[in-house]
Amino acid sequence: MDFRQLERFLAVVDHGGFHRAAEVLYVAQPSLSQSIKQLEREMGDALFHRVGRGVVLTEAGRELVGPARMAVHALGLAVESVLPNTEHYRPTLELIGYGIPLLVEKPLVFDLDEADRLLAEAGDLFFAINFNHRYAGPVVRARRDISDGRLGRLSFATWRFGGEGGSAHHPYANLIETQCHGIDMLEHLLGPIDVISAEMTAGRLTLAVAAHFAGGAVGSLVGSYDSSYAYPRTHHVEVNGDAGRLLIDDTVRQYELSAAGAEARTVWEAGYFNDRARSFHETFDAHLDALVPALRAGAPPPVHAAAGRRALLVAYKIIEAFETGRRVVVPPG
Missing domain, CATH: 1.10.10.10 (Winged helix-like DNA-binding domain superfamily/Winged helix DNA-binding domain)
Incomplete structure (x- = not known):
């Protein structure tokens, strides 16, 4: 029916x-x-x-x-949940109460206590979050190449992403609603962050974060609402290891892999007829292609909402680091 x-x-x-x-x-x-x-x-x-x-x-x-x-x-609430980012909590909580499987947009919420309440109420309910950047072709290749050891021992990573501001009225909107993708992506590729320090501009619209990963690598995250999505290479990811380096430009546009010491490199770009791989919006469909079979099989979602809670936790540690001017330890989990 x-x-x-x-x-x-x-x-x-x-x-x-x-x-x-x-x-x-x-x-x-x-x-x-x-x-x-x-x-x-x-x-x-x-x-x-x-x-x-x-x-x-x-x-x-x-x-x-x-x-x-x-x-x-409940389905009416699902329509209503297409709301400003700061208003996700109440509709999501009510949908959970009806036992409806969920795929929510990022950020999960803006408050850690609310995130904990949602996850506790959901229990074993199918509860996914749309960190769709993971399903971009270059990101899939990056994770595979890192897993296959083609970069060797990882040493550092960089995430840069800037554009116009969103509609959320929150002092740390850029960090929580947009750079959550960067937090998730860096941990998706390099493992958990365990120490953070941060600086921000006066209006908190632009931020620079220094991160240390539990695996020993270091990294940086630069995010801005004082930029423009119209700029080429508005999004850039770099991961270096002692055996190679990878670059991702504009999420879906280009992937580059270089071996240490080699002047030649491997570059992937979507071909002339490969419109799907070239489209950022197709990353949503790619996520659904993985999510729907899991839902039908009664398996956990490929990206559980707990990943949204994790990104929010790291974001609040970044806020703590900025407000105190200190390096801050990020707990696991």
Whole structure:
């Protein structure tokens, strides 16, 4: 069954018959009747007794009303959850209460206590977050090459990403809602960050972070809302090891791998007809291509919402480092 079937079923219930329900829904009555018949076939039972021009619910129909209203309400909340980034918490918490599998946009929330509440309430619920940068072709190649040892012992990494400001009214909006991608990406490629220090401009729209990774490498993250997404190479990632170096430009545009001491390098760019690999928006579809089979199989999501909580934790340690002027230890997990 789908949302439209349930919506039409409830319209017949609420308006006492097919004629008035079709008028309210602005659909032809035969189309409405066909939807209900299909729903009855899927349920394996009749939902209405036809009485004259009206209808009366069968026992199966009465049992469906409550769950149908809950599902339609929850799906309505899912539409409402397309909100400013600072307003994710309440709709997400309510959807979790209905037991609905979730894929949420980043940031998870702006408050660590709220993040902990969401994860605690979700329990074993399928609860994913859209860190879609992980599914860009160059990033997939980078992770594979690092895993295969082509960079050797990792020594340092750089993330730079700048553009115009978003709509969130939060003093650290750039860090929490946008640079969470950088935090997640650096840890995705190099493992957990364990020490942080930070500087920011007066308006906190631009930040520079120095990081130490538990594996021994160091790194930097530079993010800005005083820049422009129109600039070429607005996004840049570099990872160096003692055996090689990799570069990622503009997330999906180009991937470059060099071996230490070699003047030649390997470069990947999407071919002429490979529009999908060239499109940033296709990273969302690539994530869904991994997420949907996991959901159907009852497996954990490929990027659990806990990754959003982790990025938020690191962000708050960056804030602490900036506000105190000290190096700050980032706990694991």
